[in-house]
Amino acid sequence: MSHSYVLLAAGPNVVGLRGSIESWMRGTGAIAGTNFRMLGDSEGSVFVRAEFTCAANRKTLEASWCTVAAQWGLTAWHIQTASTPRTADVAKPRLLVLVSKADHCLRELLALQGKGALPGLIAAAAGNHTDLQHDFEQAGIRSRTSRGRRRPWTAWDMRPRTSSCYSS
Known part of the structure; x- marks a missing residue:
């Protein structure tokens, strides 16, 4: 019986890493899904979700x-199952929605998440107006505005309520 998994990893961005991950998957008899993403940053780090x-x-x-x-210096990683409804939401990419004063597609995003049809999980919202804050609170999503703040909101301010560490 096959199980669905999600690999999350972070480390230095080096040539050949993707091929090594794919080779590891083949060696374990795994079949890669349609979602294999590698995102590098300007500081030479890479973030993997497969x-x-x-x-x-x-x-x-x-x-x-x-x-x-160990071979590639990936210091933070986690393999999680994605087979049960409770962990399926955890396996989805977490989204930060940036909003303006107008709702644009906000209501559609919230409706899709409510139906479970959004390919990600809206974890938080941030903006520079309070006009849409009520919509997020009603949906149970944390939101912040920069109104009256001396510094803009950062990713640290939007950290999840529960600790979620992907290190092993």
């Missing part, structure tokens, strides 16, 4: 992944 299915259990995958992570 969905895949595999018959192996998570502990076996984690044990074999340790070698690849």
